[in-house]
Amino acid sequence: MANLQSTFLGIKSPNPFWLASAPPTDKKINVLRAFEAGWGGVVWKTLGSQVKNVSSRYSTLDYNGQKVMGFNNIELISDRPLEVNLKEIREVVREFPDRAMIVSLMADNDRKSWHEMVKKTEDTGAHGIELNFGCPHGMVERGMGASVGQDPEIAKMVVEWVMEVAKIPVITKLTPNVHSVVPAAQAVIAGGTNGLSLINTIQSVTGIDLDTLVPNPNVGGKSVFGGYCGPAVKPIALKFLTTLSQDKIAQKVPISGIGGISTWRDAVEFMLLGASNVQVCTAAMHYGFRIVRDMCDGMSNWMDEKGYKSIDEFVGLSVPNVTRWEELDINFHITAKIDQDKCIHCGLCYIACEDTSHQSIDIERGNPYNKYTIKEEECVGCNLCKIVCPVNDCITMEEHRKGPEYLNWIEFQKRGLPLNDH
Amino acid sequence: MGIKNNRLSTEELVANFSDIHPPFEHAEGAILEANRCINCYDAPCTKSCPTSIDVPLFIKQISSGNIKGSARTIFTSNIMGGGCSKVCPVEKLCEGACVYNLREEEPISIAKLQRYSTGIAIHEKWKLFERKPSNGKKVAVVGAGPAGLACAHALSLQGIDVTVFEKEEKGGGLMTYGVAAYKVTPESCKEEVDYITSIGGIDIQYKKELGKDISLAELQKKYDAVFLGIGVGIARELSIPGEELEGVEDAISFIYNLRTNDYAKISVGDKVAVIGMGMTAIDAATQSKRLGAKEVTMIYRRTENEKPCTDVELDLAKLDGCSFIWLAAPKEIIGENGKAKKLVCTKMKLGEPDASGRRAPVDTGETFTIEVDMVIKAAGQIPFEELVAKADIKNNSGKISINNKAETNLKGVFAGGDAVNGGKEVVDAVQAGKDAAKGILEFLKAH
Numbered sequence: 001m002a003n004l005q006s007t008f009l010g011i012k013s014p015n016p017f018w019l020a021s022a023p024p025t026d027k028k029i030n031v032l033r034a035f036e037a038g039w040g041g042v043v044w045k046t047l048g049s050q051v052k053n054v055s056s057r058y059s060t061l062d063y064n065g066q067k068v069m070g071f072n073n074i075e076l077i078s079d080r081p082l083e084v085n086l087k088e089i090r091e092v093v094r095e096f097p098d099r100a101m102i103v104s105l106m107a108d109n110d111r112k113s114w115h116e117m118v119k120k121t122e123d124t125g126a127h128g129i130e131l132n133f134g135c136p137h138g139m140v141e142r143g144m145g146a147s148v149g150q151d152p153e154i155a156k157m158v159v160e161w162v163m164e165v166a167k168i169p170v171i172t173k174l175t176p177n178v179h180s181v182v183p184a185a186q187a188v189i190a191g192g193t194n195g196l197s198l199i200n201t202i203q204s205v206t207g208i209d210l211d212t213l214v215p216n217p218n219v220g221g222k223s224v225f226g227g228y229c230g231p232a233v234k235p236i237a238l239k240f241l242t243t244l245s246q247d248k249i250a251q252k253v254p255i256s257g258i259g260g261i262s263t264w265r266d267a268v269e270f271m272l273l274g275a276s277n278v279q280v281c282t283a284a285m286h287y288g289f290r291i292v293r294d295m296c297d298g299m300s301n302w303m304d305e306k307g308y309k310s311i312d313e314f315v316g317l318s319v320p321n322v323t324r325w326e327e328l329d330i331n332f333h334i335t336a337k338i339d340q341d342k343c344i345h346c347g348l349c350y351i352a353c354e355d356t357s358h359q360s361i362d363i364e365r366g367n368p369y370n371k372y373t374i375k376e377e378e379c380v381g382c383n384l385c386k387i388v389c390p391v392n393d394c395i396t397m398e399e400h401r402k403g404p405e406y407l408n409w410i411e412f413q414k415r416g417l418p419l420n421d422h
Numbered sequence: 423m424g425i426k427n428n429r430l431s432t433e434e435l436v437a438n439f440s441d442i443h444p445p446f447e448h449a450e451g452a453i454l455e456a457n458r459c460i461n462c463y464d465a466p467c468t469k470s471c472p473t474s475i476d477v478p479l480f481i482k483q484i485s486s487g488n489i490k491g492s493a494r495t496i497f498t499s500n501i502m503g504g505g506c507s508k509v510c511p512v513e514k515l516c517e518g519a520c521v522y523n524l525r526e527e528e529p530i531s532i533a534k535l536q537r538y539s540t541g542i543a544i545h546e547k548w549k550l551f552e553r554k555p556s557n558g559k560k561v562a563v564v565g566a567g568p569a570g571l572a573c574a575h576a577l578s579l580q581g582i583d584v585t586v587f588e589k590e591e592k593g594g595g596l597m598t599y600g601v602a603a604y605k606v607t608p609e610s611c612k613e614e615v616d617y618i619t620s621i622g623g624i625d626i627q628y629k630k631e632l633g634k635d636i637s638l639a640e641l642q643k644k645y646d647a648v649f650l651g652i653g654v655g656i657a658r659e660l661s662i663p664g665e666e667l668e669g670v671e672d673a674i675s676f677i678y679n680l681r682t683n684d685y686a687k688i689s690v691g692d693k694v695a696v697i698g699m700g701m702t703a704i705d706a707a708t709q710s711k712r713l714g715a716k717e718v719t720m721i722y723r724r725t726e727n728e729k730p731c732t733d734v735e736l737d738l739a740k741l742d743g744c745s746f747i748w749l750a751a752p753k754e755i756i757g758e759n760g761k762a763k764k765l766v767c768t769k770m771k772l773g774e775p776d777a778s779g780r781r782a783p784v785d786t787g788e789t790f791t792i793e794v795d796m797v798i799k800a801a802g803q804i805p806f807e808e809l810v811a812k813a814d815i816k817n818n819s820g821k822i823s824i825n826n827k828a829e830t831n832l833k834g835v836f837a838g839g840d841a842v843n844g845g846k847e848v849v850d851a852v853q854a855g856k857d858a859a860k861g862i863l864e865f866l867k868a869h
Contacts, residue, residue: 064485065457344521347463368466368519390460391525 002303003310004296006040008254008277009169009195011127013040013100015296016311017267020258020279021045021104021130021173024289026078028088032095037289038296041100043197043279044089046077046132047117048106048144053079059206059216061232070232071282072206074217074224076138077106082120090124101125102171105162106132109143114161128168131159131193133184134175134200136227146200149175152187159191171256174198174240176233181240185250196244197256197279199237201227230282234260238273245274245319262291264298271311272318330412331403334381336360336374342394345369349385349395357384376400424761424795425669427689429714435685438712442604442738443508443534445541452538456485459530462521467532470519472853473500477516481535493543494550496536501575502568504544504614505597506849507536508606511701511732515849544617553621554581559866562587562645564632567595568848569839570651571618572855573862578623580863585645586624589631591682593619595653596840597848599678602705604712608681638813642834646869647862650815650822650830650837651855654803654845660697664755665799669762673698673706673800680709690715691796695765696744697721697752700730703800704739710798711742718744719792723751723770723783753789755797765794803845810841827861828854834869836862 006016018041019025019034026045034042053075061070078085093101103126107113121129132139133149140147148154155172162170172188174181176199185196203225208215215223237259244250257275261267262283270278283291299311308314338349338361350361350372360378364371374385386395430438446452459481467477476495483492496503512518512533520529543550559582563570566588574584592598593615597606619626630636632652641648657672659665669691680688694715696707699722711718720739722729725748729736739746749770756764769788776782807820816823816831821844828836838854840846 065453344524345462345466346460346521347465348460351463363464365464368469370464 002300002308004040004300004303006277006311008100008256009128009171011041011100011102011169012098013277014038014098015040015292015299016271016277017041017292017295018043018100018102018256018277018279019284019289020281021102021132022281022285023073023075024281024284026080028092031088031092034284034289034292035092035096035099038292039099039289040277041102041127043102043104043130044085044126046104046106046135047082047085047121048077048139049108049113050081051076051079051138054219056217056219059226060230061206068230068282068286070204070206070228071230071285072204072217072226072228073201074137074219074226077104077132077135086120086124089121089126093125093127100127102128102130104130104132104173106135106139106144109148109158111161111164114158115165118162118165122167126168128171129162129166130171130173130197131162131188132173132200133158133188134173134177134198136175136177136201136203137225146175146177149173149184149200150178152183155184156187156191159188159193163192169194171195171197173200173258175200176202176236176240176259180243182243182247182250185244185247189249189253193253195254195256196250197258198244199233199240199259201229202233202236204228229260231260231262234266234269238269241270241275242273242319242322245316246322262286264295264302267295268299268302268314269318271315273322274316274319276312276315326409328408329406330409331401331405331407332399333402334397334399335376335379336381336385337396337398338372338374338385339394339396340371340373342391343372344391344394345372346390347372348388348390352384352388357382361385425689425691428686429690430686432686435713439603439607439685439709441508441607441610443537446534446538452484452535453487455531456481456535459485460521466519466521467516467530470515471499472515472847472849473503473506473856475499475503475516475536477532480539481530481532484535484539489539489542490548490550492539493548496540497543497550500849500852501572501618502597502614502848502852503536504540504617505568505594505606505611506852507533507540508610509597509601510847510849511735513732513734515847544613547617547620549620551579551621553578553623556583556623557581559583560585560645561647561649561862561866562641563649563651564636564641565595565651565653565839565841566590566593566615566626566628567651567653567839568597568851569653569841569855569858570595570649571615572852573649573651573836573838573859574624574855575618575621576856576859577862578621580859582623582863582866584624586626587630587632587636587641588626588628589634591628593626593628595651595851599681600674600702600705602677602709603681603685604709605705633809633812638815638832638835642832647834647836647865649855649858649862650835650841651839651851651858652806652809652837653840655806656804657799658802658804660752660799660801662752662754664757664762667755667757667762668760669795670755670797670799673702673798674803676706676798677702677709680713685713688713691794692716693792693794694718694796694798695721695752695792695794696798696800698800698802699724699736700800700802701732701735702803703798704731704735706798706800707739707744708742710796711744715796718742719747719794720744721747721750721752721765721767723749724772724780725749728772728780747792749783750790751783751785752797755794756791762794762797764791765797766791803840805841805844827864828858829861829865834865836865 135145139145257270770783773784805820839851
């Protein structure tokens, strides 16, 4: 059995799965349940000046009967009294000393408030602090959350305030509501943050009720932009994560990966792109804390299969495999092949290619089953047919190099090689 | 005990004859199943439907919450899409062709999804089609069965005023009179006929029988065109001794009686033998059992491999507790005091393939005898040969001959459905009605 033990900025947890700062980590009762279920750690829902939340708060993007492809919330930071939160944090730390307890903070925008908040948090015995510079709704209008994270200068300043008093590790959580997360990451590192986490939620409108014409979630006939997360945001999170992992400055600090992680596979992907551990929220909100069982089990089995003894052995391994477009090998060429024995004649490959791609599939009409074959000379190797095919390994992409040597676009242009003629 | 009625309590009868096709109880169920459909291109299910319903489209419409559109998609191709979703042998049509079968997975429940959309449309009386203003042309349709109704609807849609002449008291043809009641309940048949005719321009005159109350010549004179959707008639005789004995009945009239009376009034025997293994034979056997017959034995000349009914139908009979004797043909019914008592059968074996492509049963000369008090003959129906011949309509042993425009040898007289094909599925009759309507519209345009 592989060892899932995780150490993030010296904070130990039995596995790399933390619950992200969100409703599931709002109260002692939730967090105890999470630890009983096996979660490695939690980031306690953001503390700050007490706020008031509205009803309703969540809405989702559902797709073809699959619920919660994406999840949206307009909930603010914790609306419970600060003292109650601090007391409960202290109790949980005592009850589960082997689990990571990180506390998310979003103080008012002045040095004194941040200092007080950091000190109070440290008094609980918590192991680390996460700075919420990412919340895209509600707090932004008050000059907090994403409005801090979106301005590298302000972000740096706040981190500096925090670091003046912090005795435990500080993680800065970044907002994805920017063109690039790198400037903010570099700034908060300059300000002294010990680690990074990303992504926070993405501003969104998930949909509109076609009877009332009010977008979701509906709060007494009105809605606001919310923060989007869940499986749909995973690709965006992975991209932002990669830009940090590839940045000379940002890569100096550990990163906690967040964004649509629902399974051990997602978690492994985040870690392969440089996250030292991961944080989960939406999947737990959909199915409850029990999902961590398969997360641990699946990751462990995968590690055994691949021969990894500890999680650090595979963190970042895929980072070098993301390159710049100009460096891709133009001589690499693949074409699709349909395994006629596996084909179920659904025609999805054909119509996708014929209507929207390169007309590279031949059809031989039959009753009731048509026969589909690839026109190899027309196939550009785009993967579309393979993607839409409902049968595993029915369509495979076979390599047929255009030339033996590596040839990138820059070299291609330099040599004045011919472009497509149709 | 012999042949008697009132074998079961009212509650038992209600339970035994309730619809065996429960609908999706909730939209979620339908949507879940709809989302299982992978939306094939040039879909095998559509190609395997005699009326070419765009199955992937109507299923997609269920999943997108466009139930109205889904119902319209179905009814555009098959105006009896409601009834067909209950009586079609889908395992050899759309569902049989579903690509999931090729992965050894359960096919999409196309029929159940079709019942979902059409059921709501019929129940809510959605007006999905707008009839063109009347253009003054008049067409007579003989027979308010699936072929006649499909033809009438398609014609009325184009502004033709249609008069339908039906010999029975109700429309729907074999749907109403010839199919097991647990497949299509009498109420659903009536609802469906009402729904089809709600488009307007269709006047059904009941209790008007061709050759009796009306004549073809008269119709030809009064109308611009005539469509004959008269179906098939009399049950095929077994032509064996004892067929006249009390207790020997044909399946068509047995089911007809059952569909037109209280179930409690229908008599069945203790020991019923059903001759044949087609859909009607199954309907007769299962319903005998459901009326309270103690033993029902189905007798068929060939083996299970050659049976004309589907596996699903056979399973229905098995689940109802019927037993089966394969490779046996009735030879003689022996009576006592004029009542059927014993059925003598010949053992058969399979020989060379016959015209149908199936291996033909060959008499072995060996016989066996079973105790019976009722024999139901379900060896097929024969067309209205005399009626057709009398009207000088070209035919093949009573099956009306038509050209590729569905027109008979008589100008302006069209035909379709069982009357032409000798007896196929409801869905085939619907398509025949549509085809004839197309032929009639072309004919009316040219004349």
